[in-house]
Amino acid sequence: MFINHLTLGWKPFFQQQLTLDELSSTIAARIVAIHRSHIQVLIPDASFSIDTQLCAKLQPLAVGDWLLFEATLLQDNARPLRRLSRLSLIARKAVGEQVAVQPIVSNIDTLFIVSSCNQDFNISRLERYLVLASEARVTPVLVLTKSDQCADVDDFVAQARTLQPGLMVEVCDARDPLQLQGLQAWCKVGQTVALVGSSGVGKSTLINSLCQQQALTQTIREDDAKGRHTTTARTLYVMDSGGLLIDTPGMRELQLLSCEEGVQSVFADVEVLINNCRFSNCTHENEPGCAIQQALTTNQLDPRRWKNYRKLLKEQQRNAETIAQQHQRDKQFGRLCRNIQREKQKRKNIND
Numbered sequence: 001m002f003i004n005h006l007t008l009g010w011k012p013f014f015q016q017q018l019t020l021d022e023l024s025s026t027i028a029a030r031i032v033a034i035h036r037s038h039i040q041v042l043i044p045d046a047s048f049s050i051d052t053q054l055c056a057k058l059q060p061l062a063v064g065d066w067l068l069f070e071a072t073l074l075q076d077n078a079r080p081l082r083r084l085s086r087l088s089l090i091a092r093k094a095v096g097e098q099v100a101v102q103p104i105v106s107n108i109d110t111l112f113i114v115s116s117c118n119q120d121f122n123i124s125r126l127e128r129y130l131v132l133a134s135e136a137r138v139t140p141v142l143v144l145t146k147s148d149q150c151a152d153v154d155d156f157v158a159q160a161r162t163l164q165p166g167l168m169v170e171v172c173d174a175r176d177p178l179q180l181q182g183l184q185a186w187c188k189v190g191q192t193v194a195l196v197g198s199s200g201v202g203k204s205t206l207i208n209s210l211c212q213q214q215a216l217t218q219t220i221r222e223d224d225a226k227g228r229h230t231t232t233a234r235t236l237y238v239m240d241s242g243g244l245l246i247d248t249p250g251m252r253e254l255q256l257l258s259c260e261e262g263v264q265s266v267f268a269d270v271e272v273l274i275n276n277c278r279f280s281n282c283t284h285e286n287e288p289g290c291a292i293q294q295a296l297t298t299n300q301l302d303p304r305r306w307k308n309y310r311k312l313l314k315e316q317q318r319n320a321e322t323i324a325q326q327h328q329r330d331k332q333f334g335r336l337c338r339n340i341q342r343e344k345q346k347r348k349n350i351n352d
């Protein structure tokens with residue numbers, strides 16, 4: 001396969017960020033894996049390993065980011081000049097008590113939300129993933145696997161379609177590449193796809209079926225800067241139709257972070273109803289003229305959907321609060337440091 005920047009997902013959006021000077025003197029490389037000690041980047045005909053320390057000023061970085069390097073200096077452990085702005089970003093709540101954003105995958109075009117046509121199928125979970133996709137600004141495609149084990153596939157599809165007008169839903173036996181033709185539109189050269197879904201729904205199976213040839217991946221060395229072979233799982237695949245597929249461990253367990261926009265977009269109908277309540281501070285419990293209560297009574301609004309909306313919003317508010325509090329704390333700490341510094345300086349001046 002002919003490999004160029006387009007193959008790696010390069011788009012006018014990135015090109016436009018380069019100055020005239022940069023156009024001639026730099027080269028952009030895409031991050032394909034982030035390990036503890038090093039970051040692996042890819043250009044059309046080579047892969048390089050960069051010590052994480054050299055990227056300290058650019059952190060946090062995500063798999064899928066584009067980094068700019070001096071063209072003449074691009075080699076193992078070259079220092080990246082900067083990171084290009086992202087077209088899309090999937091982030092998650094970082095582990096720990098405090099809520100912090102941890103970027104996972106960037107610059108992807110499509111998110112395959114994978115579920116199987118069995119007890120794993122959970123409409124609220126799917127809705128949550130839709131919020132995530134909307135927040136990340138990527139196109140969601142719902143992939144329903146294990147259709148071969150299910151007698152009433154249409155029922156699952158019908159339920160899924162209620163989630164969002166125009167939502168793309170594909171049904172397949174993930175083991176059979178011929179059944180994945182419907183997904184090809186999102187897997188073409190220049191496109192980048194990521195997968196989410198619970199354990200066992202068939203993500204690895206899908207990857208195997210979409211990437212049977214893996215032509216480009218052979219050119220990606222899995223060695224670190226010192227030439228040692230690393231045993232970390234592969235994170236980047238080239239699909240048979242030419243697109244890239246990113247599968248990082250972080251994507252396999254995702255939590256929503258700040259997702260107000262995503263909630264607003266996925267639940268646009270609910271927000272319209274809320275705007276129709278008679279009182280602007282309606283709690284939607286028992287106020288007269290409550291459009292939500294009325295929609296629930298007339299079955300215009302699914303109680304499950306209403307419950308999930310409230311749950312996601314609450315989660316989002318809690319997270320946002322924590323971030324705000326965190327900023328407040330950082331500010332106070334900064335002030336404290338400055339005061340101490342000033343105090344020290346004063347004393348020094350007196351002693352001088």
Ligand SMILES: Nc1nc2c(ncn2[C@@H]2O[C@H](COP(=O)(O)OP(=O)(O)OP(=O)(O)O)[C@@H](O)[C@H]2O)c(=O)[nH]1
Nearest residue numbers: 145146147172173174175199200201202203204205
């Ligand atoms: N019959 C059938 N089996 C499937 C299908 N998709 C996946 N499987 C099987 O389901 C099992 C789990 O599939 P995986 O691809 O490992 O699932 P996964 O989502 O990658 O799971 P994790 O790695 O835990 O996240 C395997 O035994 C697959 O062969 C399908 O469409 N039909």
Ligand SMILES: [Zn+2]
Nearest residue numbers: 277282284290
């Ligand atoms: Zn109301």
